[in-house]
Amino acid sequence: MQNDRFSSIWVVCPAYNEAGAIVPVVTGLRKAGYHVVVVDDGSVDQTRQLAAGLATAVVGHPVNLGQGAALKTGIDFALAQGADAIVTFDTDGQHRPSDIPRLLDALVRNQADFALGSRFLTQPPNMPRMRRILLWAATLFTVATTGLHLTDTHNGLRALTRRGAAALRLRQNRMAHASELLAEIARSRLRYVEVPVTIDYTAYSLAKGQRTGDFVMILLDLLARKLYR
Amino acid sequence: MIAQLVLSLLLSVVLIYAWAEYRRSPIVAVLSCAVSLLGFYFVWIPSHATRVAELFGIGRGADLVLYLWVCISLIVLLNLHLKLRTQHELLTALARSIALANATLTAESAHHAGRARASSVKEEQPS
Numbered sequence: 001m002q003n004d005r006f007s008s009i010w011v012v013c014p015a016y017n018e019a020g021a022i023v024p025v026v027t028g029l030r031k032a033g034y035h036v037v038v039v040d041d042g043s044v045d046q047t048r049q050l051a052a053g054l055a056t057a058v059v060g061h062p063v064n065l066g067q068g069a070a071l072k073t074g075i076d077f078a079l080a081q082g083a084d085a086i087v088t089f090d091t092d093g094q095h096r097p098s099d100i101p102r103l104l105d106a107l108v109r110n111q112a113d114f115a116l117g118s119r120f121l122t123q124p125p126n127m128p129r130m131r132r133i134l135l136w137a138a139t140l141f142t143v144a145t146t147g148l149h150l151t152d153t154h155n156g157l158r159a160l161t162r163r164g165a166a167a168l169r170l171r172q173n174r175m176a177h178a179s180e181l182l183a184e185i186a187r188s189r190l191r192y193v194e195v196p197v198t199i200d201y202t203a204y205s206l207a208k209g210q211r212t213g214d215f216v217m218i219l220l221d222l223l224a225r226k227l228y229r
Numbered sequence: 230m231i232a233q234l235v236l237s238l239l240l241s242v243v244l245i246y247a248w249a250e251y252r253r254s255p256i257v258a259v260l261s262c263a264v265s266l267l268g269f270y271f272v273w274i275p276s277h278a279t280r281v282a283e284l285f286g287i288g289r290g291a292d293l294v295l296y297l298w299v300c301i302s303l304i305v306l307l308n309l310h311l312k313l314r315t316q317h318e319l320l321t322a323l324a325r326s327i328a329l330a331n332a333t334l335t336a337e338s339a340h341h342a343g344r345a346r347a348s349s350v351k352e353e354q355p356s
Contacts, residue, residue, distance in 0.1 A: 039328070056335055059328045059332045061324050063320075073325050173321055
């Protein structure tokens, strides 16, 4: 699918042991007309083999590094392919390809470099209470540490222009990458916009999603980065 | 006297460690240095250690020195954790480089995206 402004749109799908979900996700994106790069993050199941027959490109980490590292690899790859817009898209089936055109349009309409999906700009999603509380705390943390005013800080669906993607310096390999990415957006001083998107919670995506303990590790990772050069 | 000498030797090692670490992690180095110097002070003037210990409700100066030693251990542990992270970053860079060099593209995408890095990817026909 092409946008008026963007001629080469790449969707980056980080995947770790996603054999149970990757086929419909990549098929949906390919049917919508996007270039799809699946970054297999050292899966031990059939993720890489399944993706190889469907995606435009497959990049495989030799060992498991984490979702943040996979995203960075995918973004680097897409930039090297000449992408002028890059979309990040989780592979557990919680995102909808139909939301992507809205993100791209928002980039153009607002002359922004980052369009960030938000599940809270529409009808509040049917999510577990604990997750809602943690996401609310993450939002407060982000506002306090970056100054960005966002409603959803841990949404994997985003669109970046080439300039925006190139401006990001991502070092967090694991889940803290989402907070780091926002800190990088703030540092870049480039324009960002939030766009309503729909998250489909399934038993599969909830099982693959973050747990309460992950948020503690995210805080420790972010603190460690501040302490060390 | 023997205990004082042994403790001083250990604290000197921590000071050298802090000096060596300064370039990589100034915060950790300054913290270890400060706590070590405090340790030296209390080891050689135990009466002051007892007075400060009483002030904090610890009781004995020897206990205060012990607590300081625990603090030093924790700081060194933190530094080791941070070093491990740095090693992991190097591993990430290496793994990423291998992954990008061995990326698999379909012929269709290579045609579209083509120019930049066609030489470093293995092409395969779409199924």
